[in-house]
Amino acid sequence: MNRRRHAIATLTVVCALTVLASPALTLQASAAPLAPAAPAAPLPPGAPAQPKKTLEEVRKEIDGLYRQAAAATDAYNLAEEKAKEQSDEIVKLARMIVAGQEKIDDLKARAGAAARAQYRNGGLPDGAQLVLTDDPQLFLDNAGRLKEGHKATKDLLAELSTTQAELTTYANDASLNWTRLEANRVRQAKAKKEINDKIDAAKKLESQLAAEERERLLRLEEQEQYRNQTAWIGSGVLKGLTDATTPEGKRAVQFATAQIGKPYVWGAEGPGSYDCSGLTQSAWAAAGRPIPRTSQEQWRLLPHVDVKDMRPGDLIVYYKDASHIGMYVGNGAIVHAPRPGRNVTIAGAGSMEILGVVRPQ
Structure with missing residues (x-):
């Protein structure tokens, strides 16, 4: 679904513990040093020997890595949510732009029709020609029509101007949302890498433990x-x-x-x-x-x-x-x-x- 939304936008402008546990499980493993799963690489001459971490220290390190991954997952999820919102907004604005352009085309067609009619009448609108008549009654009957026609033309031009301004706003908003969408995608990618790095580091630590130690780690x-x-x-x-x-x-x-x-x-x-x-x-x-x-x-x-x-x-x-x-x-x-x-x-x-x-x- 997320990919579909992103694609549409492009086309258009992130404790297995029961409540009670038996205290009989208490072990002294926290003080037990790790048994290396493989021979360690030889230290350079003169380098001090590195103290072995206790299983409790390893547990805390692994727990810290998963905690950091969880925080990065929150950052990823938030960026994902924002990207969805931005993508949906771009699609909405794109539809408004299309509708606005169609409205402008209609208004321009109507304005053009009025201009052509005026040209055919010698440069004067129909109402103006009626005003020039010598018949007083005809003048009175059509004076109101002239006023209405003038207002209709004025309203038409005002609506055209407003619609053009709205269209410009929609386009600017779409551009801004596109910029935000790309920024959120960058944040997603950064958070995704951080999550994977932390999880990989935690898994690597666990993989270096023997099966017995991994079981003791779970008990801890x-x-x-x-x-x-x-x-x-x-x-x-x-x-x-x-x-x-x-x-x-x-x-x-x-x-x-x-x-x-x-x-x-x-x-x-x-x-x-x-x-x-x-x-x-x-x-x-x-x-x-x-x-x-x-x-x-x-x-x-x-x-x-x-x-x-x-x-x-x-x-x-x-x-x-x-x-x-x-x-x-x-x-x-x-x-x-x-x-x-x-x-x-x-x-x-x-x-x-x-x-x-x-x-x-």
Whole structure:
């Protein structure tokens, strides 16, 4: 669909964790050094040996790379949304330009017909010839017609001038929107490269781990989320919360939870895959409430709600840069699309750093 819109414009002027996790999974792997998957290249003579990173350090590095990719995905999605808007506006303006040109052609034809009629009458319009008659009654009968004809000619010329000015404005607006469209495409390309670079770097780090270490890495990720969730629940935040919601909120939750198991793909809006804000936007669209495309725009534009007042269907925004978002489904849990390599899943609502809560309804 996006390609089709762009083509039309050219032709016309972007936590697999359950709410409870067993504390028996706690490992001491965070202090364990990495076992290299392949022999390291020899160091230059005299160069100091590089200390090996612990698995916890690697986990944090990978998590940081995916966080950066998520922020870049938001930038990509916003540029994509703007490009859609600009493309649609160009198509709309192109149609207005065509209609305006057709109107000008009609007005010019009418003006030309009046001019030819005047030429055939010796340079005088029909009404003027009647005014020159010697018959007083005929003069009185046709004086009004002369006035009406003069006004019609004046109105015709004024309409022609207005239409020409509108046509010029449409053309200028189309040119401006084209410039903006190209700028947004440049931003898309830049964000796309940054996303792929960060994901590739994270995957490279993971690929250097042995299978056992990758399993321990997943356990470390789950332990971190479990600790955060436990602390969040322990703060008493769930006291007084109700799982009751509106019919729209219920439909949004039903849609989002029905997507569990589908893969995260940056920039995806369904139906086969989603990124975090693509999931929340699609869920609320299914509930009949359009919301912005990116997590940052959802945070910026939707009404904010205190955590102690949230209800199922509300959206929880994560991290200081609002780079991640999930839908609260009740009982201290969210459904979200975590990151590349993960599927849409249920997680603890407090398993990540909460920025705030917004309510689409």
